[in-house]
Structure formats: structure tokens, C-alpha cells
Amino acid sequence: MRLDNIQMSVANRQGPAVRAIPSVNNKITARDVNVYYATKRALKDINLDIEENRVTALIGPSGCGKSTFLRCLNRMNDTIDICRIEGQIQLDSVDIYAKAIDTVQLRARVGMVFQKPNPFPKSIYDNIAYGPRIHGLAQRGAEMDEVVRSSLERAGLWGEVKDRLKEPGTGLSGGQQQRLCIARAIAVSPEVILMDEPCSALDPIATAHIEELIDELRASYTIVIVTHNMQQAARVSQKTAFFHLGEMVECNDTEEIFTNPRDERTQGYITGRYG
Amino acid sequence: MLSGLFLIGEREHMLSDLFFFIGEHGQPMQTTMLLTVIAVLTVVGYFLGRGRAVAIAGGRLSTLHSVPPYHGFFVALWAGVPALLLLAVWVSCEGPVIMSLVLAQLPAALIPTDHQALTLLQTDILNLAAGVSNGREPDPAVADAAGLYNTLHMVAESCLLALGSALAVAGLTLARRQIRGDLRARNRVEAALNVLLILCSLVAILTTVGIVLSLLFQAIQFFTMVPLTDFLFGLHWNPQTAFSGDVKGSFGAVPIFTGTLLITVIAMVVAVPIGLMSAVYMSEYAAPTVRSVAKPVLEILAGIPTVVYGFFAALTMAPVIRDVGTALGLEVSSQSALAAGVVMGIMIIPFVSSLSDDVINAVPQALRDGSYGLGATRSETIREIVLPAALPGIVGAVMLAISRAIGETMIVAMAAGLAANLTANPLAAVTTVTVQIAATIRGDQEFNSPKTLSVFGLGLVLFIVTLILNVIALRVVQKYREKYD
Amino acid sequence: MTDLAQETVLRRSVYKSEAFEAQLRRRYRAERRFQLAGIASIAFAAVMLVVLLTTIVLNGYTAFWQSRFDVEVFFDPEAITPSGSREPAVLSAGDYPALVREALLAELPEATGRDGRRAVMEMVSSAAAYRLRDMVLAHPELIGTRLKVSLLASDNTDQFVKGHIPRAVSEDKRKVSDRQVEWIDRLTARGVLASHFSLDVLTQSNSRQPEQAGMWGAVIGSVMTMLVTLGMAVPIGVAAAVYLEEFAPKNRWTDIIEVNINNLAAVPSIVFGLLGLSMFLDFFGMPRSSALVGGVVLALMTLPTIIIASRAALKAVPPSIREAALGIGASPLQVVIHHVLPLAAPGVLTGTILGLARALGETAPLLLIGMVAFIVDVPGSLSDPSTVLPVQIFMWADSPERGWIERTSAAIMLLLAFLIVMNAVAVYLRKRFERRW
Structure with missing residues (x-):
């Protein structure tokens, strides 16, 4: 009963949200991106534009390369020795794989939220303060307190944790942990937030919470979200890209994809024939 | 066989009998013969049992509950085990029983009342009986007692042979008679093997019990001579003067404890940062080629015997440190704590690094990803996320390393001195618990001098301290692993 | 917003x-x-x-070269057997040092007087006279003849020839006098004194004189000790591992055993020496300084290592193998003996070799049970007094003469060679039989 209510309310909010999109600048453009793990080709000639201040969902069956693509966008794949990337990915028209680009700076601008909540084994406060501190964005003390507060507020967690900032972040519930991780990502003021199946480890209520949050964050950030869950893609995103066997099959407005898919593979997937 | 090992007492030739028939003393033929008889009967029993099972089955093996070899083992076990148990019990009881019989024959006036003199008398009798002369002309009564001892011994051995053989034959016959088609021979044999396995796994427990008992037993004797508080808090260690009567003031172990502590601290100052940084570099930075060189280097360091490190410390490190110190105008002892400590630290580097490597690798990749995703550099991730997350495990590893350093003997025995100086100066000579133990005991001590017994007091302290460190460290590491499993 | x-x-x-x-x-x-x-x-x-x-x-490496005097020795009947008797007892009592002295004096005619003769004799090892005695005992027909014999130089001469005793130091601080230096130079130039490759350091037994000391006795002692350790630790260790891993119920008792084994692995080795001393020597009266006691003590010390390694190897065998065997009606014991143990054998073997390698290099507990005694004879049985290689190293390292440094280092080289071989075998086994399930 209660679940139905939440789902309905989410569905109701979707309509107006889509209409409120202000701009259509391309924040990220990917051109002919190929990714290899050792000799295995994981992504094949991906071309995709990600628009500013919108939520782009990447969907597809597991192993289709959507997470791999996501991790290319902030060069997280650099930490995997055997991974090799070809092609061009531009952030604000600058190639992020160019020699002059610094991964530290890049990742500060393109934040990431992971599949499983991974709070650091530190206090809630230190979890948030870690990023601003290493980047020198705020001085210790009042300035940092303010960053922590505003980040937690934006992640909708402030009310729940404001009295226990010194307690370890690992003591929170799964949904709270994931919002903590989002707050942690927000704290360094990124331009883009990448989310890799952020709700797959959460229960439906926590999922609804996060989805609401994503919708709110869209005003200030460009968001790319990988999801297994087509309903979720439909609820939170404005654009959807469908990946299949390492190829980007189709990318379009979310409504378009779900109501009128052009490719039959997309149709097969969203109608539940496979995946 | 194994239970026999721990029951045997008294005379060494009996023990050597049970162990592979060795030793050059005049060993009683009977024991050897009995072992041979048992061995033969066991083999015979196997074939008889198997043959009978085959005969009963009459070509249709499926009528048997167990296949014939198990019937063979079944009979063999019955032939061998009871007789061996008898042998073990007999050998362990024989000496004391015969001795009490012999003493009962001696005139009452000859039997001393105090324990030590009695032990001495018994030793005399045993020596005479074995034909070892102590040079003095023996008391005729004692000589008679020795003769009686030998007679009784021969009788006892013959009885043992007869009884043992009878038991083996009886076991064999009875077991063979039991063989029927539905005899659960396999289950019986397996139950016996299971008991054997349990006994084997108890050896480790018995070892611990043996260590605790032997340390406690001698240490308590020591503490009746030297009060525990004098030992633990006394500032002067000088066992040599103990012979001149001043037992109480000569066994203050504080200088030894501080010496051990000083060398351990130096070793940790070398081993912990270097071991930890090596582990960090190997697990977080090193390219496969670097790792393929660095890993064997550390493994070889770990495999070098401590006596070799000791030689290195005494031959190379100590002169180098002394020369450098002298050049700087410092007074350096040729057996400085620094030389022993540094070399011990080098020895412990691979220990720290392999333990830290394990704990660092147990930190989930997700935490590293979380940090990289925020734009942290590698060293920031390691220093601020990985190492704090691995801290409990690292603390456990360091505790194990400390325990190792405290218990290390050869390096300090060869490079540190015997002088029990109460100092914190790393350039001075100090001594350690293990050096004192190794230097005092050479296998031929009388167990009544306070100097010898003091070693067991030190040994007990060493055992307790390392045990506490190990228990806590192992628990900390285990808890840590469970957290990330 | x-x-x-x-x-x-x-x-x-x-x-x-x-x-x-x-x-x-x-x-x-x-x-x-x-x-x-x-x-x-x-x-x-x-x-x-x-x-x-x-x-x-x-x-x-210099321990494998030894200086010798190649001189002509006259087997003087007067010195060997003044009575003319050829009885071995008489022959072995002959004045052989005199033969050595005369042979050397023939090369150094200017060494006269008591001092000169003593200085000459200092240059040659006491082993030289024994060598001549053994030659005569074996071949009495040598008496009265002349023969070129290679006589072992003393430690100081040898060390000087090898350059370990520096020439530049003033005479009073040098173990070799100026006169001896001059003789050594002359004899070296004439080819009488020369360094020869020699395996004596391996094949001889121990001695108080560094130039005569070898490590064969210690090698045999080590081998015998290791055999006892192997014979005791491996069966018990593997059986214990099998029980704990395959059969033991999970209860308080097996927990205690497990904790106990882990702690035993970290107990300082010297404590095992105290156990051996008061339990095996004092209480059980087993023979002192013997390979038997040494082996038993090392076996108890190695046991936890072998148990832990064997358990890890058993654990690595996938449960599907056990289920398959149980499924066709094998008893649990048959499953272990026929299927699990053979598959775990390489791992067990690797752990055993590594445990034995550690035991082979162990010194401290053996000092305490008296294996540190000075023993010349090669041990003939497990209960004979014996020593082992690491203890030999410790004893040699403790002696002051310069010659011991090279002997000790050579012994270490041999010990390390043994360890390298054992570890190489372990690595090979691991590589050869490593299985991924």
C-alpha cells in the first residue's frame, strides 16, 4: 500500500520535471570510444552526447559496457592496469584523455557515486570534509563546518545526522550511507556526478529517497546514472542511452525511448524479452 | 606409539628402545624382542583376517559388509594396539615399582628421610646396576640393592615379553573369531584411525602444557629462593655473586628487561617504517617487474637463519657503527645495542612487510575507488583512507613483530653482551632475556643452583609476555579480517 | 535552490x-x-x-683454499722408531714433529737455535705431524725414504698468505713476526709455500685449530636431526591437520586447539629449548646433546607450521570433490585418504619443506639442550652427542682467531646453499602442481 503510494508520487512528479529543463548545452561528448580489457574489446565505437543539467540514464543488460563507459568519464579506468582506452571524450570541449589533463583535477570536477555505498571508515563529518580538505577548498573550522552542513543538507541527510557528526559513517543505514556518499561527492562541487547503479543495494524506500534527491540535484549538476532498473531510468532521467554487447544502440529523450524505441533490440529489452 | 612417547619415564635406554631401536647402552633384549613379536603378529593378523574374510565371502564379496582388507586391518589392530599399550604402561611404571621394591629390602637405617638424599641414593643404585662406577667403593648394602635391582629388572622384562606376546596372540585370535559377513570392520578400523587423528591433534596442546609445566615447575623453585618482587623490580643482575651467598640481591631482572626493551625499540624503529613502506609500495605502486624483484628479496631476507644475522651483526654492523660513532666523537661499545637492534630490525622487515601486505590487500577496493573518485592522489588515498582503514591489522602485525623481536635469540647472543647495564643509551652494551637464557644453559646444568633456575624465571616472563602479545595480535587481526570479509 | x-x-x-x-x-x-x-x-x-x-x-670463499708447504720429508728411522720395531704402537709414538721440523729447516737453513726452530714450527699446522704419522702407519715401508709431502700451514701463515693479516701493521700487533714474513715471502717465491684448492672445510670434522676444522660432523648431525624432525612432525602434523580440517566438530575444544596451534607458532624458539631441557633431558632422561632430542624439539617447534600449511592445502580442495566421492558411497575417511589428501599433497609438501628449512636454520633451542658441545667425532647414531650446522656456525663465530671468520662464512655459505635448494624445490612444487579450481 505504502510502496504503491511512493511509486505513484514518483510517477506524478516526472511530468512537470521534464518540462522544466532550461538548457541543452553538451557537457560531455564521446567520440568513437573503444575500451579494451587486455585484448577483449569491451566498448565499440561509442558516440554519445551528455547534456548539461540533465539526468542521462545508461541502461542495458549486465555486461553491456554501461559501467565501463561511465568509468571512462572520470578516468577511473586508469586504476585498472590492463584497461586501454581509444577515442575522444571531451568535457566542456576539452579532451579529458589529453596529456595535459590532470586526473586529480578531472575527478574533482566529475564526481562519482558507486554501486555499493562505500563510506570511509571515518566519522560522518570527516567523510564529507575529506574531499574539500585535500583539494584545499575550505579552511578547517567554521568554513569547513559550513561546507559539511550544506553538502549534507543538499543530500537530504542533515536532519538525520546533525547530532552525530562524530560517529562513524559506517554506522548509518544503507540508504543513509549512499546519501552520505552523494553528499561526499557534492562537497567538492563537481560539475558532473556519475552514479553507478546507486540504488541497487538499497531497499525501495531508500531508493525513492535517492531518486528524489537526484531530481533535485539536476538543477546544479549534470548527472549520468547507470541503472538496471528501467522504471528507475524512466522516473529520474530525461535522456536515456541503451547499451548492448558493448555498443551504444540508441540514445534519445527518455519518453521517446520508452514509448517509441527505434531499434528492435531496444524494444526487445524494454519490453522484457531479454536482459 | 604416540601415547607411548609421553608416558615413558625414567631410564633412557627404554625410551631409545621405543624410538627406532637406538642407543648403545645395554638395552634389554626382551623389549626389542617384544616389539618384533608385535610387529610380526600385526602383519600375520592382517593376512589372517583378510584371508578369513575372503573365505567367508566365498567368492561373493558383496555379502561382506566391508571389503577384506578392512578385516585384515581390524585383526591387525587388535593384535598390535593392546600389546603396545601394555608395553607403554609397563615401561613407564617398571622403574619406580622396582625401585620401591628394592628400597623396601634395604635396611631402614640406610634410607634417608629428606628428598634430595633419597634421589641421590636412587641414582647411586641405578648407576651401580648399569655398571657405571662413580669411583668410590660402594656400600655393600647398596651394591646388594643394585644386584637385586638388576635381577628384578630381568624378571620384569621377561614377564613383559611373555605377557605382551600373549596379549598380542589373544587379541589376534579373538578378533579373527569375530569376523563374519556382517562385521562392520571398516567402521571399527576407521574409529581407531579417528582416535589416532585426535591424538595427533592433541600433540600441539600437550606441547603447550609441557612448556607451561616445565617453566612453572622450575620457576616456582626459583621463586622460593628469590622473592618474585626482588626478581621483577630489583635493579642488579649478577648471578655470579649468588654463589657467595647473596642470593636475594643478585637477581634483579630490571636491567635485563630494559635491555630487551631497548633493543626491541631499535629493531621496531628500523623494521616498522621500512617494512610498512615496502608493503605499501609493493601493493599500491610497484609495476609487476619491480614486484618480481622486490618480493624475492624480501623472501630471501625472511629465509636467512638468525645465526647468520648474528654473525653479520657482530662481524660487520658492530664495527661499522663503532667506527662511525668514534669518528663523531661518541663513545660506542663494541657490543652496542644499536648494532644488534638494527640487524634485528633488518631481519624483521620482511615479517612486517608480508603481514602488512596482507592487511593492506584486505582493504576493499571500493574505499580506494571512493577516494580516487573524489580526486585524491594515490598517496593521499593511502595515507588518509587505506592506512587508517588497515590500522587494526597493522597494529596486530606490529605486535607480532614485537613478540618476534623479544623472543629472538641468536642476533643478540652474538652481537649484544652479557653485561646487565641499566641504561637507555643505544650505544652502550645491554643484555636481553634471551641472551641470559642462552648463555646460562648449555644442557648440562644441575637444577638446584639459583643461577640455572633463574633462567626459568626469565623464560616464564618471556613466554607470558610473548603469549599475551600473540593472543591480542591474532585476535585483533582476525577481527579486522572479519570486518572486511 | x-x-x-x-x-x-x-x-x-x-x-x-x-x-x-x-x-x-x-x-x-x-x-x-x-x-x-x-x-x-x-x-x-x-x-x-x-x-x-x-x-x-x-x-x-678463501676457506676453500689452504696454504701448504710442499717439502721433501726424510722419514728418519731414528725419530720414528729408535728401537727399530715396526709395531703400530711404537710407530704411532714416534717424534713426527721432528720430521716436520727437519723438512722445513732444510728449506730455511738460517733458522737456528731454539727460537728459530720454534718460529719455524709456528708456521706449520699440528696436523702436519699427524699426517706423517698416518702415512707411516699405513705404509711402514716409507721409513728411511725421502718423499715430497704437502704439509698444512698454520692458521696464521695461511691468513697472512691470504692477506687477512696485513703486512703494514707493526710487528708487535701482528700474529706473524717479521722474520716469519720474510720466510713466507721466500718460500712463496720458491714455490714451496702455495695455496691449494681444498674441500677440507667441508669434509673434515671439527677441530680446535681453525686450519684443520671442517663441518662434516655438523652436516651429518644436521641431517640426522632433520630426519627425526621429519619423521615426527610430518605424520603428526598432517594427521592433526586432516582431523581439524575434515572431521573435527566445531566446538569449544577444537577452538581451543586452533587458537593453541596459532599461538604455538609464535612462541619464541628458545622456549622450546627450555621445554626440551627440563622435559626431555631432565624428566625423561633422554640423551643430552643428541640428534634425537634436537630433532624432537625442532619437530614440536615445526609442528604448528606444518599443521597450518596442511590445513590451508586441504581447505583449497573444493568441496565438490568430497561430495562426488561421498556420493558414490565412500566413507569420510576414504574420501580424505583417496581423494582429498592426494590433491592437497603438493601444498602439504611445500609447507613441510618450508617448515623444515626453518628448522634447519634454527639454533637457539639446540644450544639449550647441549648440542653446543665441542664434538670432534662424526655422530654414529641418533643418541650420540652431535651438533648441527647453525650451532657450529655460532661456535666458530665465537672463537677469536682470524681463521674462524672464513670458516664460519664458509659454513654459512653451505647452510644458505641447503636452504636455497629447499626453497627452490618448494617454489618448483608450488609452480608445477599449482591448481586453480
Whole structure:
């Protein structure tokens, strides 16, 4: 009963949200991106534009390369020795794989939220303060307190944790942990937030919470979200890209994809024939 | 066989009998013969049992509950085990029983009342009986007692042979008679093997019990001579003067404890940062080629015997440190704590690094990803996320390393001195618990001098301290692993 | 919401600022320093290993060369057997040092008087006279003949020839006098005194004189001790591992055994020596200084290592193998003996070899049970007094004469060679039989 209510309310909010999109600048453009793990080709000639201040969902069956693509966008794949990337990915028209680009700076601008909540084994406060501190964005003390507060507020967690900032972040519930991780990502003021199946480890209520949050964050950030869950893609995103066997099959407005898919593979997937 | 090992007492030739028939003393033929008889009967029993099972089955093996070899083992076990148990019990009881019989024959006036003199008398009798002369002309009564001892011994051995053989034959016959088609021979044999396995796994427990008992037993004797508080808090260690009567003031172990502590601290100052940084570099930075060189280097360091490190410390490190110190105008002892400590630290580097490597690798990749995703550099991730997350495990590893350093003997025995100086100066000579133990005991001590017994007091302290460190460290590491499993 | 959005945009511009770039450069410097510290740590370990090994080899290889005097010895009947008797008892009592002395004096005619003769005799080892005696005892027909014989030089001569006793030091601080130096130079120039390759350091038994000391007795002692350790630790260790891993119920008792084994593995080795002393020597009266007691003590010490390694090997055998065997009606014991143990054997073997390698290098507990005694004879049985290689190293290292350094280093080279072989076998086994399930 209660679940139905939440789902309905989410569905109701979707309509107006889509209409409120202000701009259509391309924040990220990917051109002919190929990714290899050792000799295995994981992504094949991906071309995709990600628009500013919108939520782009990447969907597809597991192993289709959507997470791999996501991790290319902030060069997280650099930490995997055997991974090799070809092609061009531009952030604000600058190639992020160019020699002059610094991964530290890049990742500060393109934040990431992971599949499983991974709070650091530190206090809630230190979890948030870690990023601003290493980047020198705020001085210790009042300035940092303010960053922590505003980040937690934006992640909708402030009310729940404001009295226990010194307690370890690992003591929170799964949904709270994931919002903590989002707050942690927000704290360094990124331009883009990448989310890799952020709700797959959460229960439906926590999922609804996060989805609401994503919708709110869209005003200030460009968001790319990988999801297994087509309903979720439909609820939170404005654009959807469908990946299949390492190829980007189709990318379009979310409504378009779900109501009128052009490719039959997309149709097969969203109608539940496979995946 | 194994239970026999721990029951045997008294005379060494009996023990050597049970162990592979060795030793050059005049060993009683009977024991050897009995072992041979048992061995033969066991083999015979196997074939008889198997043959009978085959005969009963009459070509249709499926009528048997167990296949014939198990019937063979079944009979063999019955032939061998009871007789061996008898042998073990007999050998362990024989000496004391015969001795009490012999003493009962001696005139009452000859039997001393105090324990030590009695032990001495018994030793005399045993020596005479074995034909070892102590040079003095023996008391005729004692000589008679020795003769009686030998007679009784021969009788006892013959009885043992007869009884043992009878038991083996009886076991064999009875077991063979039991063989029927539905005899659960396999289950019986397996139950016996299971008991054997349990006994084997108890050896480790018995070892611990043996260590605790032997340390406690001698240490308590020591503490009746030297009060525990004098030992633990006394500032002067000088066992040599103990012979001149001043037992109480000569066994203050504080200088030894501080010496051990000083060398351990130096070793940790070398081993912990270097071991930890090596582990960090190997697990977080090193390219496969670097790792393929660095890993064997550390493994070889770990495999070098401590006596070799000791030689290195005494031959190379100590002169180098002394020369450098002298050049700087410092007074350096040729057996400085620094030389022993540094070399011990080098020895412990691979220990720290392999333990830290394990704990660092147990930190989930997700935490590293979380940090990289925020734009942290590698060293920031390691220093601020990985190492704090691995801290409990690292603390456990360091505790194990400390325990190792405290218990290390050869390096300090060869490079540190015997002088029990109460100092914190790393350039001075100090001594350690293990050096004192190794230097005092050479296998031929009388167990009544306070100097010898003091070693067991030190040994007990060493055992307790390392045990506490190990228990806590192992628990900390285990808890840590469970957290990330 | 819009406030926040603006604030965010403002803060973002930070990443393009000069200040951030400067901060970034600082962070990368810290990164490099950290990485350098790691490299330095590993380099330190590597350098120490190299220094240690080169010290040993540089000090040790000269032990395989020994100086000898190649001189003509006259087997003077007067000195050997003044009575003319050829009885072995008479022959072995002959004045052989006189033969040595005369042979050397023939090369150094200017060494006269008691001092001169003594100085000459100092240059040759006491083993030289024994050598002549043994020759005569074996071949009495040598008496009265002349024969070229190679006589072992004394330790000091040998060390001087090898350059370990420096020439430049003043005479009173040198073990070799100026006169002897001159003789050594002359004899070397004439080819009488020369260094020869020699395996005596391996094949001879122990001696108080460094130039005569060899390690054969210790090698045999080590082998016998290891056999006892192997014979006791492996069956018990494997059986215990099988029980704990395959059959033991999970209860308080097996927990205690497990904790106990883990702790026993970390007990200082010297404590096992105390156990051996008061339990096996004092209480059970087993023979002192013997390979038997040494082996038993080392077996108890190695047991936890073997149990832990064997359990790991058993654990690595996948449950599907056990289920398959149980499924066709094998009893649990048959499953273990027929299927699990053979599959775990390489792992068990590797662990055993590594445990034995550790035991082979162990010294401290053996000191306490008296294996440190000076023993010349090669042990003939397990209960004979004997010593082992590491203890021999310890004893030699403790002696003051210069010649012991090269002997000790040579013994270490042999010990390390044994250990390298054992570890290489273990590595080979692991590589050869490693299985991925």
C-alpha cells in the first residue's frame, strides 16, 4: 500500500520535471570510444552526447559496457592496469584523455557515486570534509563546518545526522550511507556526478529517497546514472542511452525511448524479452 | 606409539628402545624382542583376517559388509594396539615399582628421610646396576640393592615379553573369531584411525602444557629462593655473586628487561617504517617487474637463519657503527645495542612487510575507488583512507613483530653482551632475556643452583609476555579480517 | 535552490584558479616524496641483503683454499722408531714433529737455535705431524725414504698468505713476526709455500685449530636431526591437520586447539629449548646433546607450521570433490585418504619443506639442550652427542682467531646453499602442481 503510494508520487512528479529543463548545452561528448580489457574489446565505437543539467540514464543488460563507459568519464579506468582506452571524450570541449589533463583535477570536477555505498571508515563529518580538505577548498573550522552542513543538507541527510557528526559513517543505514556518499561527492562541487547503479543495494524506500534527491540535484549538476532498473531510468532521467554487447544502440529523450524505441533490440529489452 | 612417547619415564635406554631401536647402552633384549613379536603378529593378523574374510565371502564379496582388507586391518589392530599399550604402561611404571621394591629390602637405617638424599641414593643404585662406577667403593648394602635391582629388572622384562606376546596372540585370535559377513570392520578400523587423528591433534596442546609445566615447575623453585618482587623490580643482575651467598640481591631482572626493551625499540624503529613502506609500495605502486624483484628479496631476507644475522651483526654492523660513532666523537661499545637492534630490525622487515601486505590487500577496493573518485592522489588515498582503514591489522602485525623481536635469540647472543647495564643509551652494551637464557644453559646444568633456575624465571616472563602479545595480535587481526570479509 | 546553484558555480571556478594549480603542484610533490620513501624502503632491504651476502661470500670463499708447504720429508728411522720395531704402537709414538721440523729447516737453513726452530714450527699446522704419522702407519715401508709431502700451514701463515693479516701493521700487533714474513715471502717465491684448492672445510670434522676444522660432523648431525624432525612432525602434523580440517566438530575444544596451534607458532624458539631441557633431558632422561632430542624439539617447534600449511592445502580442495566421492558411497575417511589428501599433497609438501628449512636454520633451542658441545667425532647414531650446522656456525663465530671468520662464512655459505635448494624445490612444487579450481 505504502510502496504503491511512493511509486505513484514518483510517477506524478516526472511530468512537470521534464518540462522544466532550461538548457541543452553538451557537457560531455564521446567520440568513437573503444575500451579494451587486455585484448577483449569491451566498448565499440561509442558516440554519445551528455547534456548539461540533465539526468542521462545508461541502461542495458549486465555486461553491456554501461559501467565501463561511465568509468571512462572520470578516468577511473586508469586504476585498472590492463584497461586501454581509444577515442575522444571531451568535457566542456576539452579532451579529458589529453596529456595535459590532470586526473586529480578531472575527478574533482566529475564526481562519482558507486554501486555499493562505500563510506570511509571515518566519522560522518570527516567523510564529507575529506574531499574539500585535500583539494584545499575550505579552511578547517567554521568554513569547513559550513561546507559539511550544506553538502549534507543538499543530500537530504542533515536532519538525520546533525547530532552525530562524530560517529562513524559506517554506522548509518544503507540508504543513509549512499546519501552520505552523494553528499561526499557534492562537497567538492563537481560539475558532473556519475552514479553507478546507486540504488541497487538499497531497499525501495531508500531508493525513492535517492531518486528524489537526484531530481533535485539536476538543477546544479549534470548527472549520468547507470541503472538496471528501467522504471528507475524512466522516473529520474530525461535522456536515456541503451547499451548492448558493448555498443551504444540508441540514445534519445527518455519518453521517446520508452514509448517509441527505434531499434528492435531496444524494444526487445524494454519490453522484457531479454536482459 | 604416540601415547607411548609421553608416558615413558625414567631410564633412557627404554625410551631409545621405543624410538627406532637406538642407543648403545645395554638395552634389554626382551623389549626389542617384544616389539618384533608385535610387529610380526600385526602383519600375520592382517593376512589372517583378510584371508578369513575372503573365505567367508566365498567368492561373493558383496555379502561382506566391508571389503577384506578392512578385516585384515581390524585383526591387525587388535593384535598390535593392546600389546603396545601394555608395553607403554609397563615401561613407564617398571622403574619406580622396582625401585620401591628394592628400597623396601634395604635396611631402614640406610634410607634417608629428606628428598634430595633419597634421589641421590636412587641414582647411586641405578648407576651401580648399569655398571657405571662413580669411583668410590660402594656400600655393600647398596651394591646388594643394585644386584637385586638388576635381577628384578630381568624378571620384569621377561614377564613383559611373555605377557605382551600373549596379549598380542589373544587379541589376534579373538578378533579373527569375530569376523563374519556382517562385521562392520571398516567402521571399527576407521574409529581407531579417528582416535589416532585426535591424538595427533592433541600433540600441539600437550606441547603447550609441557612448556607451561616445565617453566612453572622450575620457576616456582626459583621463586622460593628469590622473592618474585626482588626478581621483577630489583635493579642488579649478577648471578655470579649468588654463589657467595647473596642470593636475594643478585637477581634483579630490571636491567635485563630494559635491555630487551631497548633493543626491541631499535629493531621496531628500523623494521616498522621500512617494512610498512615496502608493503605499501609493493601493493599500491610497484609495476609487476619491480614486484618480481622486490618480493624475492624480501623472501630471501625472511629465509636467512638468525645465526647468520648474528654473525653479520657482530662481524660487520658492530664495527661499522663503532667506527662511525668514534669518528663523531661518541663513545660506542663494541657490543652496542644499536648494532644488534638494527640487524634485528633488518631481519624483521620482511615479517612486517608480508603481514602488512596482507592487511593492506584486505582493504576493499571500493574505499580506494571512493577516494580516487573524489580526486585524491594515490598517496593521499593511502595515507588518509587505506592506512587508517588497515590500522587494526597493522597494529596486530606490529605486535607480532614485537613478540618476534623479544623472543629472538641468536642476533643478540652474538652481537649484544652479557653485561646487565641499566641504561637507555643505544650505544652502550645491554643484555636481553634471551641472551641470559642462552648463555646460562648449555644442557648440562644441575637444577638446584639459583643461577640455572633463574633462567626459568626469565623464560616464564618471556613466554607470558610473548603469549599475551600473540593472543591480542591474532585476535585483533582476525577481527579486522572479519570486518572486511 | 538557486542560491545553492550559484554558490556551486562560484566554487567550481576554484578548479581553474592559479591557487588551485599551485596547491596541485604541492600535492604532486608530496606524492613523489611518498613514492620515493617506498622505493627507498625496498632499496634499503635489497642493499642490506646484497651487503650481507657479499660479506659472507667475500669472507668465506678463501676457506676453500689452504696454504701448504710442499717439502721433501726424510722419514728418519731414528725419530720414528729408535728401537727399530715396526709395531703400530711404537710407530704411532714416534717424534713426527721432528720430521716436520727437519723438512722445513732444510728449506730455511738460517733458522737456528731454539727460537728459530720454534718460529719455524709456528708456521706449520699440528696436523702436519699427524699426517706423517698416518702415512707411516699405513705404509711402514716409507721409513728411511725421502718423499715430497704437502704439509698444512698454520692458521696464521695461511691468513697472512691470504692477506687477512696485513703486512703494514707493526710487528708487535701482528700474529706473524717479521722474520716469519720474510720466510713466507721466500718460500712463496720458491714455490714451496702455495695455496691449494681444498674441500677440507667441508669434509673434515671439527677441530680446535681453525686450519684443520671442517663441518662434516655438523652436516651429518644436521641431517640426522632433520630426519627425526621429519619423521615426527610430518605424520603428526598432517594427521592433526586432516582431523581439524575434515572431521573435527566445531566446538569449544577444537577452538581451543586452533587458537593453541596459532599461538604455538609464535612462541619464541628458545622456549622450546627450555621445554626440551627440563622435559626431555631432565624428566625423561633422554640423551643430552643428541640428534634425537634436537630433532624432537625442532619437530614440536615445526609442528604448528606444518599443521597450518596442511590445513590451508586441504581447505583449497573444493568441496565438490568430497561430495562426488561421498556420493558414490565412500566413507569420510576414504574420501580424505583417496581423494582429498592426494590433491592437497603438493601444498602439504611445500609447507613441510618450508617448515623444515626453518628448522634447519634454527639454533637457539639446540644450544639449550647441549648440542653446543665441542664434538670432534662424526655422530654414529641418533643418541650420540652431535651438533648441527647453525650451532657450529655460532661456535666458530665465537672463537677469536682470524681463521674462524672464513670458516664460519664458509659454513654459512653451505647452510644458505641447503636452504636455497629447499626453497627452490618448494617454489618448483608450488609452480608445477599449482591448481586453480
